[in-house]
Amino acid sequence: MNAIAIIGMQWGDEGKGKIVDFLSEDADIICRFNGGNNAGHTLLVGKEKTVLHLIPSGILRRGKTAIIGNGVVIDPKVLLEEISTLEKNRVKVSPDNLIISSNAHVILPPYIDIDKEKGGSIGTTGRGIGPAYMAKAARTGLRMGQLAGKEAFKARHGGDYFYKEYAAYAEKLRPYVRDTPPYLWEALGRKNVLFEGAQGTLLDIDHGTYPYVTSSNCISGAIPSGLGIPPKSVESCLGIIKAYTTRVGNGPFPTELRDKTGAQIAKAGNEFGATTGRARRVGWFDTAIARYAVQLNGIDSVALTKLDVLTGLGKLKLCVGYKHKGKLLGHFPADGAVLEEAKPAYETMDGWWEDISAARRLSDLPRSAVRYVDRLQELMAVPISIISVGPERGQTIVLRKEFLF
Incomplete structure (x- = not known):
């Protein structure tokens, strides 16, 4: 490339x-x-x-x-x-x-x-x-x-x-x-x-x-x-996506967490805007958003960031779609009013407790973290080529070099 x-x-x-x-x-x-x-x-x-x-x-x-x-x-x-x-x-x-x-x-x-x-x-x-x-x-x-x-x-x-x-x-x-x-x-x-x-x-x-x-x-x-x-x-x-979801400011956010789990993720991820300093809203990973972005941008592979932030949560939830007025939506809705009313449909996965910030190969990650990565790839239908396990340059796992330079 x-x-x-x-x-x-x-x-x-x-x-x-x-x-x-x-x-x-x-x-x-x-x-x-x-x-x-x-x-x-x-x-x-x-x-x-x-x-x-x-x-x-x-x-x-x-x-x-x-x-x-x-x-x-x-x-x-x-x-x-x-x-x-x-x-x-x-x-x-x-x-x-x-x-x-x-x-x-x-x-x-x-x-x-x-x-x-x-x-x-x-x-x-x-x-x-x-x-x-x-x-x-x-x-x-x-x-x-x-x-x-x-x-x-x-x-x-x-x-x-x-x-x-x-x-x-x-x-x-x-x-x-x-x-x-x-x-x-x-x-x-x-x-x-x-x-x-x-x-x-x-x-x-x-x-x-x-x-x-x-x-x-x-x-x-x-x-x-x-x-x-x-x-x-x-x-x-190359699409860049967090292992969870955040947004700053107003607007719909189906997977938003307003509990101690959300506070724990926000603290571990230092979720404050680099431009405004505003606290970011935090939620579970949303595959409806991810699939929408893949299709809209023609994404070939994904860099998954901040996987290390999820350490210590025990159980992880993945939004696999939305329910709206009793129906399961098959796509990300263009209508903001629908998104405001939509309820996330979740899968639950086991988390991990190990510090993964020193991982440099996929094999260095706990089994639960590998399963989480594999499930995200399945749901997004594109390969993950990079995993970031910390903010420094070296805290990076390259999985698929063929998608990079």
Whole structure:
């Protein structure tokens, strides 16, 4: 494989950052294609914790090129702060290893004000993401190329209160901004490319649990438009899914746990948003969601994350479908009202008590953990190629190398 998509299969926070960082060792180029600084990818390298909101996770590895594509909306202040933080942590960032699409749209201060005022009911992060995409669709938005173009920016916003501040940002970011599609056209087929998704399938503006979604498309189909490349460029799709389920903010959540088991999982998994710090809601693994994500994204294999968090629970439940008004639903419902009313149908499996964080092969796992993994593969009908048993790079079990680089 030369071009692999990394897609979240749930409501985000699946551990995409760790998996992208792990696979970046064999990648040459890592691209963000959607979202903005409402994403938060947490990476742990040794004892160094890094949280990235805009810059692709591969930036931590030397000799890699990170690209922020045209499908991303960019807060220049946040981006510069992120660059500064990386450099303080001895990560070199320059136009040689970070490229910003000239067609990516800019988040302006009024967008943040609008978002904070009106976005609370659906659980928005309040960072101006939605209003920036609204301006883009209304053809009133500002692109990074225009921000960096001095005269174009002055003509559009010279009289606005934020002009001087953003003109200073433009000076610093100008060297990074360029036309990215030709760069990618030349690289595809010759170099290993990772497409790093933000958020998750169920937060997709069209296919998620609307209206409790983000403002961009998060599925694999968004990659071509978010980067300006042909659809056939995406050779393989790796879905990222937790061994349980979480979501932040409002909206339906059929397997949600509001008891001590949920609290135990949340504590063990440190389930707090990397971007907002908000506590995540926690529930059992939902195979209806997983199958939906597999079909919608064309997922070839799955990276199962946070399996270690389930240690010590005794019994584990798996949602194998939903019951609604006396009937078993055969699919994930598109109607949010149906999902609100749906009741999960569960299977129960034995858990395990052993610490699995040092496991590096499938044979290192307890039998109950292996049976859990096998059952998930059966229910999802796709192979699991990676198992993550901790936040560090090395806490990773590779099962199916043929699905990776």
